[in-house]
Each structure stands twice: as structure tokens, then as C-alpha cells.
Amino acid sequence: MEKFIKIKDTDEKFRVNNIYCIGKNYLEHIKEFKNQEIPTEPVVFCKPNSSVITPDIGIKIPDFNGNKISGNLQNETEIVIAIGKDGHKISRENSFDYIKGIAIGLDMTLRDIQSKAKEKGLPWVISKGFYTSSPISEIIPFNKISNPDNLSFNLKVNGEVRQKGNTSDMMFKIDFIISYLSEIFYLSEGDLIFTGTPEGISKMNEGDKLEVTLLDENSSELISFKTFIV
Numbered sequence: 001m002e003k004f005i006k007i008k009d010t011d012e013k014f015r016v017n018n019i020y021c022i023g024k025n026y027l028e029h030i031k032e033f034k035n036q037e038i039p040t041e042p043v044v045f046c047k048p049n050s051s052v053i054t055p056d057i058g059i060k061i062p063d064f065n066g067n068k069i070s071g072n073l074q075n076e077t078e079i080v081i082a083i084g085k086d087g088h089k090i091s092r093e094n095s096f097d098y099i100k101g102i103a104i105g106l107d108m109t110l111r112d113i114q115s116k117a118k119e120k121g122l123p124w125v126i127s128k129g130f131y132t133s134s135p136i137s138e139i140i141p142f143n144k145i146s147n148p149d150n151l152s153f154n155l156k157v158n159g160e161v162r163q164k165g166n167t168s169d170m171m172f173k174i175d176f177i178i179s180y181l182s183e184i185f186y187l188s189e190g191d192l193i194f195t196g197t198p199e200g201i202s203k204m205n206e207g208d209k210l211e212v213t214l215l216d217e218n219s220s221e222l223i224s225f226k227t228f229i230v
């Protein structure tokens with residue numbers, strides 16, 4: 001499936017290729033789970049690119065045989081890196097040359113399904129990769145980002161702040177994530193990297209209205225979007 005994301009204030013569109021995600025990248029989020037170890041290397045998983053939606057579509061728990069497959073849909077608000085060119089074995093110091101831009105997105109998670117998968121050592125792809133699980137903003141061109149390691153972001157649910165984060169709190173920083181992934185994979189133009197969520201995950205309900213905002217280091221808004229739970 002071809003998926004495109006608009007690049008803000010341009011006519012350019014970004015064609016989404018692979019989607020890599022980093023789990024457990026903010027200490028305070030790890031503490032939201034019982035018995036969670038602090039990772040010494042990034043936790044990496046993938047989502048299909050079909051999970052990406054424009055926010056106006058809304059987020060929906062899939063049905064199977066007429067029943068919702070999950071009773072616990074949760075929010076994970078994350079900075080998303082858009083990769084602008086192919087690269088393998090990229091050094092940390094060159095990593096920013098590979099960034100097309102930065103977006104803000106949601107790594108929506110069916111937490112009950114993910115918890116069962118964790119217990120049994122099974123893949124997370126259903127809990128993380130279902131259709132509509134990745135609403136994402138337009139991409140801010142990277143030359144408009146003054147300091148990628150000091151971006152703040154928040155999620156409001158029905159008008160109240162539910163999640164707040166800043167990239168300075170990431171355990172694995174953006175340059176390290178790009179370098180690390182590029183050692184193992186061959187990063188490609190069009191890849192997206194979700195960089196992990198801060199604390200503040202919670203159960204979403206049908207009809208909830210979500211508003212996600214990305215701010216630069218001077219707290220000026222770079223972009224925001226609204227979406228909802230179907």
C-alpha cells in the first residue's frame with residue numbers, strides 16, 4: 001500500500017516505506033509497567049506502513065467475527081523521524097544528514113493484546129500495527145528544527161493534558177537511534193522511526209477527542225493535529 005505524508009509548507013509528499021519503532025525509551029514510562037527492566041540497548045519493533053493514517057480518519061479497534069479484538073486501546077505520543085535518504089552503517093555524527101524532517105505521531109497500542117504477547121514471548125505486531133494505529137502529523141522539514149534534542153510535545157484528551165514529553169529525556173537519543181538502526185538494517189528514504197513514548201499512557205474510550213502538539217525549544221508550536229477514537 002502506498003502511503004504519503006505531506007511535508008509542511010511545501011508541495012512535497014513523503015512516501016512511507018518501513019516503520020521502525022523504539023520501545024522503552026523514557027524512564028518514567030518504563031516505571032508504568034510492573035517488573036520492567038531498563039534496557040541497555042534499544043527495544044525495536046516494526047509496524048506495517050498500512051497502519052499510518054491521516055488524523056481525520058480516526059482510530060478504531062479492529063473487529064474480528066463481529067467483536068472488537070481488544071478492550072484496552074492506549075495512547076503513546078511520540079516524536080517521529082522521517083528518513084530522507086538511504087543509508088547503512090551511518091555514524092552518530094552524520095546521522096542528522098539522513099533526516100528529512102520530524103513529525104509527531106501516535107503509536108496506538110492494544111495493551112491487553114500486547115501484554116498477552118509479552119507473557120508468551122509472541123510478536124507485538126497486532127497490538128501495535130493494526131490499521132489506524134499510527135495517526136501522524138505533517139512532517140516539519142529538518143532545517144526548521146533548531147534543536148531536535150529539545151523538542152517538547154503533549155497530548156490532550158478531551159481538552160486535558162494526558163501526556164507531556166521532551167526529547168531531552170530520551171534514553172537513546174535521535175543520533176544514536178539512527179546510527180544503531182542503520183548498523184542492523186539498511187535505512188531507506190521514506191522510513192519512519194517512532195522514538196518511544198513518555199509516561200501518561202491510559203485507556204481510550206469511544207468518542208474521545210485527542211489533540212497532539214509539537215513545540216520547539218522556545219515553546220513555539222511547530223505543528224498539531226486532532227484525531228478521535230471511533
Ligand code: MG
Pocket residue numbers: 021022023076078107194196197
Ligand atoms: Mg511506542
